[in-house]
Amino acid sequence: MxxxxxHTGLAAPLDLAxxxxxxxxxxxxxxxxxxxxxxxxxxxxxxYQDEGQPDQPCEGRPLREEFVLNQPRYAGSSVLLARQNxxxxxxxxxxxxxxxxxxxxxxxxxxxxDIFYNNCFKNGLLPIVLESEEVDQLFxxxxxxxxxxxxxxxEAQTVTSPSGTEFSFLVDNFRKHCLLNGLDDIGxxxxxxxxxxxYEEKRMNExxxxxxxxxx
Amino acid sequence: MSAKTLYDKLWDSHLVQQRDxxxxxxxxxxxxxxxxxxxxxxxxxRMAGRKPWRISSSLATPDHNVxxxxxxxxxxxxxxxxxxxxxxxxxxxxxxNEFGITEFNMKDIRQGIVHVVGPxxxxxxxxxxxxxxxxxxxxxxxxxxxxxxxxxxxVEHVLATQCxxxxxxxxxxxxxxxxxxxxxxxxxxxxxxxxxxxxxxxxGYAIEFGGTGIQSLSMEGRMTVCNMAIEAGARVGLIAVDxxxxxxxxxxxxxxxxxxxxxxxxxxxxxxxxxxxxFDEVVVIKAEDIKPQVTWGTSPEMVIAIDEAIPRAxxxxxxxxxxxxxxxxxxxxxxxxxxxxDVTLDRVFIGSCTNSRIEDLRIAADVVKGRKVASSLKQAIxxxxxxxxxxxxxxxxxxxxxxxxxxxxxxxxxSMCLAMNADKLGAGEHCASTSNRNFEGRQGFGxxxxxxxxxxxxxxxIAGHFIDxxxxxxx
Numbered sequence: 001m002x003x004x005x006x007h008t009g010l011a012a013p014l015d016l017a018x019x020x021x022x023x024x025x026x027x028x029x030x031x032x033x034x035x036x037x038x039x040x041x042x043x044x045x046x047x048y049q050d051e052g053q054p055d056q057p058c059e060g061r062p063l064r065e066e067f068v069l070n071q072p073r074y075a076g077s078s079v080l081l082a083r084q085n086x087x088x089x090x091x092x093x094x095x096x097x098x099x100x101x102x103x104x105x106x107x108x109x110x111x112x113x114d115i116f117y118n119n120c121f122k123n124g125l126l127p128i129v130l131e132s133e134e135v136d137q138l139f140x141x142x143x144x145x146x147x148x149x150x151x152x153x154x155e156a157q158t159v160t161s162p163s164g165t166e167f168s169f170l171v172d173n174f175r176k177h178c179l180l181n182g183l184d185d186i187g188x189x190x191x192x193x194x195x196x197x198x199y200e201e202k203r204m205n206e207x208x209x210x211x212x213x214x215x216x
Numbered sequence: 217m218s219a220k221t222l223y224d225k226l227w228d229s230h231l232v233q234q235r236d237x238x239x240x241x242x243x244x245x246x247x248x249x250x251x252x253x254x255x256x257x258x259x260x261x262r263m264a265g266r267k268p269w270r271i272s273s274s275l276a277t278p279d280h281n282v283x284x285x286x287x288x289x290x291x292x293x294x295x296x297x298x299x300x301x302x303x304x305x306x307x308x309x310x311x312x313n314e315f316g317i318t319e320f321n322m323k324d325i326r327q328g329i330v331h332v333v334g335p336x337x338x339x340x341x342x343x344x345x346x347x348x349x350x351x352x353x354x355x356x357x358x359x360x361x362x363x364x365x366x367x368x369x370x371v372e373h374v375l376a377t378q379c380x381x382x383x384x385x386x387x388x389x390x391x392x393x394x395x396x397x398x399x400x401x402x403x404x405x406x407x408x409x410x411x412x413x414x415x416x417x418x419x420g421y422a423i424e425f426g427g428t429g430i431q432s433l434s435m436e437g438r439m440t441v442c443n444m445a446i447e448a449g450a451r452v453g454l455i456a457v458d459x460x461x462x463x464x465x466x467x468x469x470x471x472x473x474x475x476x477x478x479x480x481x482x483x484x485x486x487x488x489x490x491x492x493x494x495f496d497e498v499v500v501i502k503a504e505d506i507k508p509q510v511t512w513g514t515s516p517e518m519v520i521a522i523d524e525a526i527p528r529a530x531x532x533x534x535x536x537x538x539x540x541x542x543x544x545x546x547x548x549x550x551x552x553x554x555x556x557x558d559v560t561l562d563r564v565f566i567g568s569c570t571n572s573r574i575e576d577l578r579i580a581a582d583v584v585k586g587r588k589v590a591s592s593l594k595q596a597i598x599x600x601x602x603x604x605x606x607x608x609x610x611x612x613x614x615x616x617x618x619x620x621x622x623x624x625x626x627x628x629x630x631s632m633c634l635a636m637n638a639d640k641l642g643a644g645e646h647c648a649s650t651s652n653r654n655f656e657g658r659q660g661f662g663x664x665x666x667x668x669x670x671x672x673x674x675x676x677x678i679a680g681h682f683i684d685x686x687x688x689x690x691x
Contacts, residue, residue, distance in 0.1 A: 016543075017536045018415060018515055022655040027636050031281065031300040033255035033307050035368075051643075051661035054300050083536065085416040088449065089655060091351040092253065093367035114419060114451050115351055115365055122369035172383065173237035186264070189377040192233060192241060196269075196379060199232045199243055209472035209480050210245050210344065213272045214318050 002124040003182030004154055007105050009078030011142045011150045012068050019082060020089035021116065025098040029054055038094055039101030043069065069102075079150045081138055082109040087116025087127075096123045106152050108159065110135050121175045124182065126152065128159060134167045154180060219490035221387045222454050223422040226362035226487075230345050232379055242382045244374050245344040248330040249276035249317065251308040252636070253349025257372035258311040268315055269378040275339050276312050276319040278305045279329045280636045284599050284626035288638075292323045301637065315375075328602020328628040331355040331569040335439065336604055338468025342457045342484040347374055352569045352652065354445040358438035359465070360457035360487035362422075365446065385452060386496040388421040389489075392429030394503035399685045401579065402437030403571060403650065403669035405429060405501075406444040407509035411519040413499060418450030421497065424489060425455050429503035435464040436575035443570045444652050447516040457487040510556045510682050511654045511667040513544035518654070519667070522684045525554055547656055548664050549644060556666065556682040562645035564589075564596035564623070564677040565659070566670055568633035571650035572601030574608050576670040581614040583674035583685060589622035590680025596623040597639065599631040623677065635660045648676035 029041045031054055044052045047069060049062040063070045069077070080099065086109040087095060096119045099107065106126040120127040130138070141162045142148045148162035154176060159167045178185055189196075204211050220228070233241040254276070261267070268274065278293075281301035288295045293309065296302040305322065312319035320326040326333060331352055334340040346356040346363035349371045356363035366380065374380055390409055409425075410417075423445050430441065438455045445453025455461075462481055465471050472480045507521035518541075520526065529541035545551065553559060566572075566580050577600060589596050598618050600606040606628055609615060615625040632639040633651035641647050641663025650673050654665040668676065675685040 017540055020515075020653075020655045022634075022653070022658050026657055026661075027634050030252050030636065031298075031304050033259070033304060035256045035259075045657045045661065085419070085449070088415055089351065089653060091349060091353075091365035091367055093256075093349075093369060096367075111416060111419065113416070113449060115367065115446075119367035119369065122367060172239055174235060174239045174381070185381060186266070186373050186376045189241065189373065189379055189381065192379075195233050195241070196243070196377065200378075203243070207343070207480070207483060209476040210341070211272070212472070212476075214275075214470060 001182045001184060004105065004124055004126050004179045006154065007078065007152045008149055009105060010074065010076055011079040011081050011138070011148060012074040012077035013081040013139045013142050014068050015083065015139065017083040018085045018088055021087060021092050021095045022089055024087065024095040025092065026052070028052070030092060030094050035097055036101055038098035039103065042098040042102040043067070073146045076103070078103050078105045079152065080104050080107045081135065081142060082107055084110045086112050088113040091115045093119045093122070096120045096125050100125050108135065108138065121179060124179065126154060126179065128152070128169045130159065130167050130169055137161060137165065219492035219494070221489040221493040221495060222360060222424055222456055222487060223362070223385070223387055223452065224493070226343065226345070227384055229343070230362065239381055239383050241379045242345060243379055244347050245273060246334070246339060246346045247274045247371070247374050248334050248346065248348035248353070249274055249308070249371070250280055250330050250348070250350065251278045251304045252280045253368050254311065254371055255304065255307045256368045257375060258315065260372040261375060266376045268317070268375045271316050273378065274317045274375070275334065276308060276317055277327050277330055277333050278308050278322060280630045280634065281305055282322060282629040283637050284629050284631045284639060286627060289322070289627045293321070298638070325603035325607065328605065329569045329572060329630055331443065332572060332601030332605060335359065335435070336468070336602055338465055338471030341465060341471065341480070342461055342487050347380065351446045352443050354451065354453040355439050355443040355569060357442040357445065357452055357454040358435060359461055360455065360484065362452060364451040385422040386420055388418060388423045388450070388497040388499070389495040390423055390425050390499045390501065391427035392425070392501050392503050393427045394429055396429055396432070396503045396506065399671050400506050400508060401669045401671060402433050402440035404506055404509045406441045407511070407516065407519045407667060408506045409501060410444065410448045410516045411509070412501060413448055415447060415515050415517045416449045418445060418448040421450050422452035422454060423448065423450040425453060430455060431458065434575055435460060436573040439573065440570055444516070447652055456489065457484045508669065508672050508684055510672065512548065512550065512556055513541070514547055514654055514656050515544070516652070516654060516667060518544055520556070522556065522682060526550055526556065558681070559646050559666070560592060560681055561648055561676055562594045563641060563647040564593065564673050565599070565632040565647055565649040565651065566597070566673050567599030567601070567631050568651035569601065569630070570652045571670050572599060572605065574605050576650065577605070577609045577614050580670040580674040581617040583671050583689065584621040584623065584678060585617050587621055587678045589677045592680045593677065596677045597626055597632065598623050599626040600628050602628050632659055634658060648673045648682065
């Protein structure tokens with residue numbers, strides 16, 4: 001996994017609450033068996049006027065001009081500003097895959113849905129929860145000035161607004177450690193093999209019916 | 217020892233390792249797999265040269281992509297017309313073969329929606345931890361199991377290590393006191409709960425559903441309630457084990473037998489919250505107050521009782537809600553309408569992991585029996601949750617009742633709940649649906665979903681618009 005340490009980038013404000021995973025990446029694109037290539041269909045129904053199909057090139061599709069990512073001033077943005085309950089709905093990891101593939105490194109919102117929040121960390125994408133008023137301020141500053149950039153420092157756990165206001169955020173130590181170092185957590189868990197085996201032995205005595213092999 | 221909630225007990229009995237920062241390594245007893253969220257996980261295993269930790273803990277079946285017409289189903293995976301869907305289903309078959317995982321493939325009568333199949337086979341058992349790359353895994357909490365949806369990276373993590381890195385949620389109790397009114401079902405209960413606490417009301421919590429209004433439900437009903445815990449923001453929904461739970465599990469193919477059964481039942485009796493257990497949040501709802509529910513907007517919390525007026529954006533004080541309501545009104549095409557009876561329906565869908573079990577089909581059949589689907593409807597389909605549900609329904613003659621009334625009887629799968637197969641809404645079409653999400657585009661590009669119970673969907677199919685099922689059956 002790509003590490004996340006410090007990031008400075010253009011921010012795009014998506015002023016909509018309860019953005020669900022069907023909006024982030026509609027179901028027809030979940031038929032892929034790969035992890036990459038979802039960026040062009042990120043927010044497909046908000047971004048394009050027509051219904052997108054898997055494997056269809058997106059150049060030339062009619063755009064919804066008013067959608068934030070279609071506005072030239074937000075081209076190349078890498079920080080997404082969002083509203084409450086971002087990422088609600090399904091568990092599809094295609095949602096963070098699509099955000100990452102598009103070029104986002106971080107999403108800042110007052111709250112996130114649990115599964116989406118969790119999935120982000122597995123993909124080097126940093127979800128940041130700030131107070132509602134802090135998010136409001138970022139929306140205002142980013143909308144007011146073209147090219148406004150936000151600085152995110154994971155080590156220091158701070159977000160710096162375009163005008164220089166610093167906000168701090170919380171993140172679990174373990175997730176932070178994995179993200180800072182780009183660590184694959186399967187490898188880390190497998191270092192605990194002995195603990196897992198010990199648990200299994202104990203559990204097999206208590207609840208042997210959970211360990212019966214199944215006939216095909 | 218201090219009093220524990222059911223969630224605390226399940227957590228503690230699966231704790232492999234507690235870490236200093238509050239995260240923990242939790243052991244997983246059962247992983248259900250389907251074709252959409254597993255291919256990248258298997259690919260990850262292959263690339264790292266890893267093997268599944270314990271193959272007997274996994275059970276797979278294709279559901280999201282599978283076609284539901286006889287014509288496409290007759291030749292199994294080869295019959296899938298959409299080449300992209302076909303690749304995904306074939307990939308699941310190949311991966312299960314390669315790694316030795318039990319799979320009910322498209323030709324197996326046991327194939328169906330994972331959340332119907334797991335409990336039906338007795339693969340889901342009380343006291344287990346259950347995961348699946350699907351947010352509706354909360355369904356299995358109906359058995360007093362700790363069950364939740366995970367992403368694909370976690371699917372791979374569980375395959376490789378049998379564990380998951382988790383942080384403990386807080387405890388919420390939603391108590392439904394009293395007795396439910398006639399024709400008010402589990403679906404109405406859970407929609408009313410979501411209406412009360414909102415789609416983010418349960419975020420960060422494990423919700424235990426209790427009270428007489430929950431205890432009186434069948435296992436099918438309990439699964440419907442827990443299924444939609446995620447629509448209230450909670451990854452985990454739970455219901456305490458009682459005789460209803462144990463009776464349901466007994467004799468199922470993968471349920472323990474003989475001495476193991478006796479041991480298991482003894483252990484399962486403890487799967488209730490202790491009397492003095494503390495919850496971080498308690499919500500109480502009166503069962504008598506719950507009327508048949510219908511969603512009007514694009515989020516499950518945008519829900520009203522059938523006799524209520526559709527709430528208007530201009531009456532909202534919260535600016536975010538106001539904007540959300542205005543957007544939903546526009547998307548749903550509600551201008552000029554006062555109640556949901558004013559909405560002319562185009563399609564009706566009875567199915568999905570929320571409402572495709574035998575009880576759901578019996579209720580729907582009861583409503584449509586001897587009646588005819590409204591001629592204004594383009595389509596009404598009934599999609600059973602599994603091959604075995606389908607077989608049982610046919611044994612009872614329910615398929616004849618549906619077909620005589622003018623509903624199509626289909627093959628099992630997720631179908632029009634998320635429209636990954638050919639079953640979908642056209643732009644602007646209104647659908648009465650027994651599924652779980654009414655998000656924009658969920659059932660098809662531009663489609664307009666209204667979530668309801670099987671009885672309300674059946675009544676809507678007959679009337680051509682929403683109607684209180686109590687009114688319909690009077691005539």
